Amino acid sequence: MPFLLSRLALAGAILSPVFAAQVHAQSVPDPDTKDILIVGQHAQDTLTTPNATGSRLGLTPLETPATLSVIDGATIRARGDLSVIDATSRAPGISNAGNPGNGGTALAARGFSGQGSVLQLIDGIRLFPAAGTITFPNDPWMVERIDILNGPASVLYGQGALGGAVNVLMRKPDTQRTHVEGEIGYGSQDSFHLAAGAGGPITERLSYRIDGSYRRSDGYVDRGQSRSHAVSGTLRWAPTDTLVVTARDDYGDQKPMRYFGTPLIDGRLDDRIRERNYNTRDGVIRYRDNRTSLQVDWTPSDAVTVSNQAYRLTSKRSWLNLETYCWIAADGVCANGSGNTGTPGGILRTDMTGIVHDQTQWGDQGSVTFRTGIADGVGNDLVMGFDVNLIKLTYSHNFGSDPQVSDVDPFAFDPGLIIDTQGIAPRYRTRTNEYAVFAEDRLKLGTHVSIVGGVRFERDTIRRWSIDYPGGTGTETFVLAKQLHNLTWRVGSVYQPITTVSLYAQYATGVDPLGTLTTYSTGQVQFSNAVGDQVEVGAKAVFLDGRGTATLAAYRIVKKRLLAQLTPTSPVEQVGQRSARGIEAAVSLDLPYGVGIDANGSVLDATFDDFVSSDTRFDGNTPPDVPETLANLWLRWNATRALQARAGLRYVGRRYSDNANSFRVPSYTMVDATLSYAVTPRLAVDIHGYNLFDRNYAISTYNNHQWVLGRPRAVDVSLRVGF
Template sequence: MKHLPLLASLLGCLSVNAWGQAGLELAPTTIGAEEPDAEPGLSLEQSSGMASRLGLSLRETPASVAVANRQDIERRGAQTFQDAANTLPGVNASAPPGFGGFISYRGFTSSQITQMFNGINVATGLARPVDAWIYDRVELVGGPSSLINGAGSVGGSLNYVTKLAERRDQAAEGLLSYGSYDTTQSAFGLNHRLSPAGAETQHYARLDVSHNTSNGYIDRQQRDAWSLAFSLLSDLTPDLSHTLALEYQDEHEDSPYWGTPVRNPKAGEMKIDRHNRFNNYNVADGLYEQRTVWLRSIIDYRISPDTSLRNTLYHLDSQRDYRNLETYQYNADNSRVDRSTAYLVRHQGTQSGNQFELRHEDRLLGLDTTWSTGFEYKVNSSTNSPANVPARNSVDPDNFQPGYFYGLPGTRQGWVKDKTNQVTTRALFIENRLALSDELSLLSGLRYDAIDLDVTNHRLVTASNPRHLKRSWEPVTGRLGLTWQFLPSANVYVQYSTAAEQPSGPQNFEVSTGKQWEVGSKFDYLDGRGTATLAAYRIERKDFAVTDPLDPANSLPVGQQTSKGIELASSLRITPKLLAETNFAWVDAEYGEFNEKVASGAVVSRKGNTPTNVPQRVANLWLTYDLAPSWQTGVDARYVASVYADNANTLTLPAYTLYGSFLRYQVDSHTSITGRVRNLTNETYGKFAHVSPAYYLGTPRTFELAVQTRF
């Protein structure tokens, strides 16, 4: 933690400044420890800032929206924010090296799913999962959502929200855990009022720190990670507040695991050598490192009882380093593993921007209405410095020396810049909710983006690779939704939404587009003991780049892809002691127009095929039972259907079901002890299929003991 002294000094300086955080409505100070936990469940009365800027609850929003709040994260034992995302309907997230945070949702993957941090859309590579301790909740909205999040978001959006200072005199919490493979976590959180009681200006500070270590279930894979979040909240006047928030993440992983090779013949269901499934074929000095620093300044001002504004100014700085031997394949008779692709790369990225929004409640033609309007400006700059050599060699899987990176032929030390991509975005947006009657409401919105791309080539300038390349796009996206609250406890809705996606590569194409029709319902049942949401949708994405069938070296903007599906989520208090929570998602995704260049050089149509790593069904189930006032137990299950590993749909990764259980003892009003078993049946399963082809194996059966306390 070479940066900790600097951070400590910075935090010391910040603590004496009159800065802070606020919400749009300033809440009274809470004296003492934490407030009682709310009843677990879908909590449709809570709001989500990523689904709408109008302050609507999940129930009022005519869209499929789900939230895993802090209580859900702790009850389900989510270790990272990606684990929390996997508890939401239809999400299948994994973290294979080189892919950052991979998400499959509603038939789409990668850049078609926007991943945001605190409502800010950043580069996908930053979504590599880190410890969930510093996060307050994870939010999900289904389908095209460019109105809120900007370009992208064809399949949906995830938002990871960090803990911030609260208006409380004093609160403290801590967590210590130890588990299989020497996995440890040490975490604490402090919230404290800095100003004397009764002072005209009130200041509150919060600090959360988490340290994680693990030897990993794959040989020679060791991980050490720190996460830190600090925020300072100031209520400067009864109507004006400010937040200064700092986040720091540092992760180091030795000999990262890059997958398990698939045995020959490679056809149908992919098979691995289970005897050698924990082998790590990376070099001994393989490396992954990431350091990320966030700084945000948030102003909330209540201009009048009906009008308020929020402004968020931010800066992000990130650096990621890779040094690995990344590709492994069995030879023809499966007696040896051929290793290749020595890759040394540094990713450096910064993003600075400002988000401004104004909310106003009024009446229009005698009807209640709420408006939200604003603008966004951001500059995202990323520089890659890659070095890639074949470095082919062969090893005996039963007895091999991993070797060292710089001992491989063709490798060299040092970073050589390749390209810098700078994307400047200016956006204007407006959103409105109109109450047509006591039961019927109309939600509408439009967004205009002006996107400028400037690519700087740091290597040899040629006719096909100039020093500078500039492109511009101006997409307009929107949403229209109608909600009918036909009962106080039940509604139905219909929604139409659109998205735009910036093209990749040097071609001067227009943006690809997406559109969705969705119908759904949100309701309580059995006298309020149960709550459920149901959604059915159809999404169409078109005009993305595919290979030209007449010229494999060229691309055409004619790609098409569709998905249709159903999502269901429910929470039911079966008895006063037994709680059941579940969600299920089914999707049918296929390419309408898609061409691929194969190894022979020919171009093959994949029309009608399913995209890779898209499961048709994903389901979760949790049962929690209160054995006694101080004892609680529970079981959980997660099912993920098989996925295709290639666009030809000839290779499949098998379906899997994972089971877990926990037992919790409440020592006193402050402290609990939890024992947890994950993957009870020790299932061998693949979370992600590499195109090598290779498995990315999930975690085997593990045990964990955790002590958590709050004051």
């Protein structure tokens, strides 16, 4: 453990002045800004606020033996984050791994990446990706807050959460007073944004919330136009003091940039093609999602709480693009290792692909919580519940069409049109049933010690039918039925020497699918899920009378049962293993004179411990899409009652795009800034600056020599109103 011990010592040295500040610093009140329209004031101390993401018992993060980060919606909007993924990747240990193939929403956490290892939820309900793709929710205007649980979350939410879980909580009605707010903005790349929302009480028992948002941009590459709109509505009815019924509907329609990345030239990013888009002019990417939910919360007594949420989510995702581009070297061979050939010095365009995901998922999740006093100073909280889901997917594609291949001049070319000789049609469908029961318990032993444990049993059944289209009529053939059974558990302990400091340790198990649960194929039917476990220790503290918080965690995760093939002719076996160990730290401070600091960082060592493909061993290599160092820093200054300035720095360490670590993606550092000024108590102007030093950087990769680049330097200006 020398790796962890050395970095624990370093992190402790960094954070020790913060803990010492509890003793030495003096409290200075913040300026009175209650009547001024400045969003993103520092949120209340999140460590002592009950949170249902890290524990179904509603424990506070200080009472939870795990790493739980909270980003409130006001802060997201004040920073100018343009998507939920942008905001989430500012949390400790989280990085963006999104590209068009996964809906632009994949994340990496604690050495594991993708929708199959970092689970995504909305209002506590898991989303089931189709072929690794999730596209909802996206617009931060609708977000109340984002909770990020680092490490295995399978005990709470099921398979696919070995690296962590991200829970997006949507805005809810205010039962006390009516709020109306809106904003309109314009900026670089002809970007435009219009959003509005209103909510409040209708009667003493009935309240509402409605929001709408529209965004468009010409993008930062040729033919990089994007459009999106989102609407949501919520009704909250409390017929009695103990019963609350909440009905909600959310809709999103996205047309993101039809941009699949920029090819490297001679292994490097060439500034001359920074704005080139090698897709055809008629490329298509569109995501439509609609979620309807009904939640009932009943509290018959202080000791008992009953909760149930039923939902329906429809998702239709469409792609038709020319997706892969590579530079052709002097020998006439593609530099990305594909073996394709073309004209030296040109860009070869291949992989014309059309796909449609038509998916509907229904679900119901219920639980009952009991809170019991056993003896003086000894109490027990227990929650038991169930989770059922049905997912229907029809997968359409045009695989098998005559390949569309062309090489073009890297700098000037006719993008052309898609040539599809087969057409997109349904090729298979699946039906996935999930049944799960879970329980979680907390035993509180006096004022200092508590023990928290949980268990979940889950059964998944997947059925698949192939669909053939001879003569244009569909014929279905049953292909497979597969059942998966998973039992996961966790146990941890929290020691609080004083009420504002906690020390904790936890052991947790988790389960990851080998691919995507809803697209199980005949090649996977003989295998079970991959399994893993984690050991985590950490410390959390609240100081400066609640104006400062700090967290520190060290962990080791091991994932087993990876698919491996010892020789080119040997069968595929589940014998591989990979692991990650690391440290995460975060600190937040409200200082005198309106100054505030939010900072976090992580260092990890992610490796293949035992992994072979054909006759190539990858032992000791870093898995793809995993940066081993991450850091975020935000400085804020309330200069006057009406003027607020923010500056943010994001650092993402180097990554690899392949198992062999032959293709390296360099690290990058980005600086953003925001200036907000309240012209009147109800009207404010915001200036958001992005990538101020105009760095070229890769958000992610689409192929080994194809980088999905981030937004260059940009400035957006917006007007906000609120009353």
